[in-house]
Amino acid sequence: MTDDRHTQFDAECRAAGLTxxxxxxxxxxxxxxxxxPHRDRLxxxxxxxxxxxxx
Amino acid sequence: MALSVAxxxxxxxxxxxxxxxxxxxxxxxxxxxxxxxxxxxxxxxxTVMADHALARAxxxxxxxxxxxxxxxxxxxxIGLKDLIAVAGVRMTSGSQLYADHVATRDAFVxxxxxxxxxxxxxxxxxxxxxxxxxxTEGAFPTGRNPWDVRRAPSGSSSGSAVAAAAGLxxxxxxxxxxxxxxxxxxMTGLVGHKPTYGLVSRSGVLPMCWSLDHxxxxxRGVWDSAALLQIIAGVDPDDTSTRxxxxxxxxxxxxxxARGLRLGVLRRFYVDVPGLHAxxxxxxxxxxxxxxAEGATLTDVDAPTLDLSMAAWxxxxxxxxxxxxxxxxxxxxxxxxxxxxxxxxxxxFTGADYLRAQRLRERFRREVDALFERVDLLVFPGQMAxxxxxxxxxxxxxxxxSMRYTAPWNLLGLPAVVVPCGVSGEGLPVSxxxxxxxxxxxxxxxxxxxxERVTDWHTRRPDPATWRx
Numbered sequence: 001m002t003d004d005r006h007t008q009f010d011a012e013c014r015a016a017g018l019t020x021x022x023x024x025x026x027x028x029x030x031x032x033x034x035x036x037p038h039r040d041r042l043x044x045x046x047x048x049x050x051x052x053x054x055x
Numbered sequence: 056m057a058l059s060v061a062x063x064x065x066x067x068x069x070x071x072x073x074x075x076x077x078x079x080x081x082x083x084x085x086x087x088x089x090x091x092x093x094x095x096x097x098x099x100x101x102t103v104m105a106d107h108a109l110a111r112a113x114x115x116x117x118x119x120x121x122x123x124x125x126x127x128x129x130x131x132x133i134g135l136k137d138l139i140a141v142a143g144v145r146m147t148s149g150s151q152l153y154a155d156h157v158a159t160r161d162a163f164v165x166x167x168x169x170x171x172x173x174x175x176x177x178x179x180x181x182x183x184x185x186x187x188x189x190x191t192e193g194a195f196p197t198g199r200n201p202w203d204v205r206r207a208p209s210g211s212s213s214g215s216a217v218a219a220a221a222g223l224x225x226x227x228x229x230x231x232x233x234x235x236x237x238x239x240x241x242m243t244g245l246v247g248h249k250p251t252y253g254l255v256s257r258s259g260v261l262p263m264c265w266s267l268d269h270x271x272x273x274x275r276g277v278w279d280s281a282a283l284l285q286i287i288a289g290v291d292p293d294d295t296s297t298r299x300x301x302x303x304x305x306x307x308x309x310x311x312x313a314r315g316l317r318l319g320v321l322r323r324f325y326v327d328v329p330g331l332h333a334x335x336x337x338x339x340x341x342x343x344x345x346x347x348a349e350g351a352t353l354t355d356v357d358a359p360t361l362d363l364s365m366a367a368w369x370x371x372x373x374x375x376x377x378x379x380x381x382x383x384x385x386x387x388x389x390x391x392x393x394x395x396x397x398x399x400x401x402x403x404f405t406g407a408d409y410l411r412a413q414r415l416r417e418r419f420r421r422e423v424d425a426l427f428e429r430v431d432l433l434v435f436p437g438q439m440a441x442x443x444x445x446x447x448x449x450x451x452x453x454x455x456x457s458m459r460y461t462a463p464w465n466l467l468g469l470p471a472v473v474v475p476c477g478v479s480g481e482g483l484p485v486s487x488x489x490x491x492x493x494x495x496x497x498x499x500x501x502x503x504x505x506x507e508r509v510t511d512w513h514t515r516r517p518d519p520a521t522w523r524x
Contacts, residue, residue, distance in 0.1 A: 016402040024387075027396035027450070032403060034452045038366040042411055045363065053413035054420065 005033065060085050061222030062516065065279035068225040069127045072119070079112035079119075079130030082225075083174055086132050090177070090223050096204055096522045098196040099217035101137045102145050102178040108132065111174040118172070127282045127306070129172035134224035136215050137178035138185060138261040139270070141165050148261045149183040149195045149211075152382060152389035162259025163294065164228060164270055164287040171286045176224050180214030185235055185263040186375060187394040189213065189448055200243060201517035202483050204524065206442040209242040209457075211235040211263075215273045216243040221517060226274040226283055232263040233368060234461025237473045237488065240273050242442040244475045244484030244515060246503065247273045248280045249461075251494045252468025254300050255284070256291030264374040267465040276513055277474065277504040281305035284496060303497040313505035314350030316498070317430045318343075324361040325435035330456055332440035335485045338477030339436040342487045342506060346434070349505050356426050356433070360419040364463035367419070369404070369453055370412040376401025393450060400453075416466050423467060427492050432502055436460065437473035437486030460488065470496040474503040475512040484512070 009029050013020060020028060060068050060082045071077045087105055094100050115130035135141065138148045140158035142165075147153045161169065168175065180198045182188065189197045189207035198213040200206040201221040208216045212229025216239035219227045229236040231249040240247020248271045255270045262268055272283035288302045320326065320343060326336060347353055360367075376383075379390075379398050387395060426433065439457045464471040470493070473486040487506070491499040507513050 012403055018399055018402055020399065023392060024395050024399070027392070028399050028403075031396050031400050031452055035369060035400070035403075038369060039408065041363060042366040042370070042408060042415070045411065045415060047411070047414040047418060051414045051418045051421075053410055054416040 064275035065226040072130045079115040083112040083132050099198045099214040100177045104177045108176045125172035131225050132174045132176045134179045134218045134227040136229045140259040149181040163256035163291045182211035183394050185211040200442050209238040229273045231269045232267045237461045241438040241473045241486040246280050248472045251470045253296040254288045256294040258293035264371045281309045281500045301494040308497045309504045311501045316351045318351050318353045319356035319430035319433045321435045322355045334479040335436050338485045342476040358422040367412040367415040368462045370408045372401035373404045433490040437488040441479040441483035470499045472503050
């Protein structure tokens with residue numbers, strides 16, 4: 001599970017153009033793991049068509 | 056000088072100046088003396104502008120001698136969070152990267168304060184780039200809570216809160232992206248007002264997230280915040296978000312009382328939650344009873360999208376990352392280790408995440424607009440818990456538990472004020488929060504003042520005898 005998560009995390013960092021190592025990578029990984037449940041909720045939401053982006 | 060301005064709120068200082076019981080130079084010298092005496096422990100100032108302040112104070116006194124008083128801020132010493140520019144003065148944003156950065160021109164709000172005759176005492180400590188963690192070490196410590204110096208005042212406008220609460224200035228300005236005015240104000244027993252987005256210009260103010268940043272007052276009393284807002288609100292061609300600014304008569308309506316106001320209590324999301332500190336809950340419920348006794352009606356209301364508000368807030372960190380990306384790449388050592396991952400986090404949101412957040416923000420707006428057809432204001436506890444010890448702050452993460460009390464209202468840009476409503480069992484301040492309709496900051500301040508004038512929490516002061524390590 002942790003290995004899978006690290007693999008996914010590293011892939012997302014690469015996609016974002018981040019090349020981190022050591023403590024920065026460790027701390028960002030912890031923060032990213034904390035954020036995942038919120039992101040899952042965000043991505044699971046299906047806004048109605050009239051819910052256009054805030055302008 | 057028999058009168059000590061340090062015991063007064065901003066209104067008291069303003070009135071004492073108006074009655075000539077004290078001069079601006081005397082008031083400024085007293086604050087400067089207190090800074091020299093106490094700020095080694097409290098760590099609330101990054102730059103003390105003693106010469107600048109005394110020159111301004113002298114000019115304010117000379118004008119008053121000639122019979123000209125510009126208004127309630129004339130000669131009143133104020134502090135500014137160190138991301139608000141004062142021309143010719145260092146502006147660090149609490150960052151080593153900007154340790155020697157000198158602002159070339161005044162921020163809009165600085166100009167307004169100067170024009171109103173206010174005296175800028177100095178630049179106040181803050182969490183690094185308005186997003187770092189509390190720190191007691193290093194070049195830019197973030198300030199100690201005057202109610203218990205082993206505790207943080209929260210942030211990011213930490214120095215603004217400490218200085219105003221400890222009587223090291225008559226009032227301060229802070230900024231608020233997810234709670235950075237209201238959080239520290241709540242933790243230090245102050246009134247903290249995040250004005251409507253677009254009411255106060257951010258030009259000359261270093262950003263955290265352009266879409267969510269607000270500048271506002273942090274003071275001992277509600278009148279004080281109204282007086283500051285009256286001066287700093289208004290259209291600024293250099294900040295397009297202020298194009299539609301609607302300025303009200305905040306001082307003229309602040310004493311109108313609570314009678315007839317319809318209040319919605321966001322009970323499910325903010326009161327009936329297991330994490331809410333028992334002392335905060337009890338104080339808030341008592342405060343609601345006080346508001347009812349003052350003639351307001353209270354009804355429980357809900358906005359289901361509050362559950363998604365932190366998920367919708369976080370993707371805006373993409374804005375923070377965009378601002379810092381180049382410096383992070385080229386000078387990562389210029390950022391504290393604790394801040395770097397928080398900023399990098401902004402790179403991990405996709406464009407689709409950001410737009411999904413914008414769409415949920417719109418859903419949330421519609422829900423709250425519907426509530427405002429039934430009630431005039433929303434009320435709820437101002438914080439999850441009283442001030443934490445420095446060592447209890449999480450090393451990473453977004454502090455979503457505590458930010459749920461503040462950040463949703465940045466998403467909507469609505470006016471929100473915290474006002475002290477009690478103390479915890481450990482003697483730490485706790486607050487309620489009041490949220491109003493866009494550009495109806497006057498009604499928010501009116502209810503806060505209605506509560507304040509029948510309670511005495513705002514008159515309590517931290518004890519300088521405890522300011523030792």
